[in-house]
Structures are given as C-alpha cells and as structure tokens.
Amino acid sequence: AQKITQTQPGMFVQEKEAVTLDCTYDTSDPSYGLFWYKQPSSGEMIFLIYQGSYDQQNATEGRYSLNFQKARKSANLVISASQLGDSAMYFCAMREVTNTGNQFYFGTGTSLTVIP
Amino acid sequence: DTEVTQTPKHLVMGMTNKKSLKCEQHMGHRAMYWYKQKAKKPPELMFVYSYEKLSINESVPSRFSPECPNSSLLNLHLHALQPEDSALYLCASSQGLTASSYNEQFFGPGTRLTVL
Numbered sequence: 001a002q003k004i005t006q007t008q009p010g011m012f013v014q015e016k017e018a019v020t021l022d023c024t025y026d027t028s029d030p031s032y033g034l035f036w037y038k039q040p041s042s043g044e045m046i047f048l049i050y051q052g053s054y055d056q057q058n059a060t061e062g063r064y065s066l067n068f069q070k071a072r073k074s075a076n077l078v079i080s081a082s083q084l085g086d087s088a089m090y091f092c093a094m095r096e097v098t099n100t101g102n103q104f105y106f107g108t109g110t111s112l113t114v115i116p
Numbered sequence: 117d118t119e120v121t122q123t124p125k126h127l128v129m130g131m132t133n134k135k136s137l138k139c140e141q142h143m144g145h146r147a148m149y150w151y152k153q154k155a156k157k158p159p160e161l162m163f164v165y166s167y168e169k170l171s172i173n174e175s176v177p178s179r180f181s182p183e184c185p186n187s188s189l190l191n192l193h194l195h196a197l198q199p200e201d202s203a204l205y206l207c208a209s210s211q212g213l214t215a216s217s218y219n220e221q222f223f224g225p226g227t228r229l230t231v232l
Contacts, residue, residue: 042225043153044224044226045208045224046223047222103172104149106159108157109160
C-alpha cells in the first residue's frame, strides 16, 4: 500500500486565489510527522510546513496552512493568496519510526501552476 | 548556518568515468541522506548515514558508492554509470534518526547528473 497518496498530478489556480493540495497517508505508527515541500524547476526541495501526529492545532506558516484530519489520515496543504512564484511541484512526505530509526516517504507530487 | 551545499551543480560524464558528488552541512546534524530523483517523480531514497555509519542502503547498485568521511561531509562516488542513472541527486540532513518530534530534512540544491 502507498504510504503517501497525492491524487492531483496537476493543479491550476488564479493568482491571489487560495488552493488546496490533497495528501492522504497510511501508517500504524502513533508517532509520525507530516511535511510539505516545494520544488521549483531549479530542483531544490524547500521545506514549507510540518504537522506532528500529536499536535492539537493545524500548523500554519505564513500563507501556508495544513488541514490535518487525523481520523481521515489526511494532511492537505492550503496556500492562500497564490503568487506566481508558487508555481512548482509540491510533495507531501511522512516521517515514520521504523526498526532502523526514522524513515521518510514521499508522495508522487502535485504540479501547481499559478495563472496571472 | 541552515544550509546544505552540494557540488557540482551539474555533471556530465561518460560511462567509463569515475566522478564524485559532494555534500556538506554545518548544522550539527547526525543523519545524512542521498536521494535520486527523476523528472516529475518524487525523490527515491538511496542511502542513509547515521553518526557517520551507513544505516540504510536501499538496494542501490554497486556503481554508486557512498562515503561519510566526517559528520559534516557526505560523498557519493560514481563509477561505470549507465545513461538511465541520469537524474537529480539530492543530499539531505536531519538532526538524527531517533524518534524525536521533528527531525525535518534539510535538502541541498542537488546535482544534475547526465551520463552519456
């Protein structure tokens, strides 16, 4: 089974509008972390936001917020007031505890295009 | 210093060449990672070093040989590569591999490798 599922290969959003990128995950580990990364065409993976499994409140970082629904095992990224510079690939990732320590899993990514 | 650096940025090599990719971090992180990423795909984990010892080897062919000379440096030695090894190679580091609550991975900008 896929550990991280991103069902939107590509998304378009109008500049200044909000957009939600979907992410669902699968784990039986009670202690896990969820991450979102942005990867522009230059290639660098840029950390955006983190949600711990025990965090009571949804994480927010500036224009980024994470809609964490633990029972549904979803961790959607919401970008408010989209900017042209937000056009990039977005990866959802999960850190899970394994016998050898932490293991990271990445989703297949969502390509976001912001339209002027 | 919250940066992971990678050199070179671009590398073109023939199938008989021997080359090395370098990664450096000065954040005091004790876990370092090599990922391979094909275009429009998520990063694929290759190797994980924890406290300068190889912790995870994801069944990578022996033509890729990792080396961790000290806690700040991680090398990937390349020999007799194939054209299908052309990809973006990303290095990352995190505080450690233990089950702490955060352990975000910081990524370098990557090396774009082309094998002719």
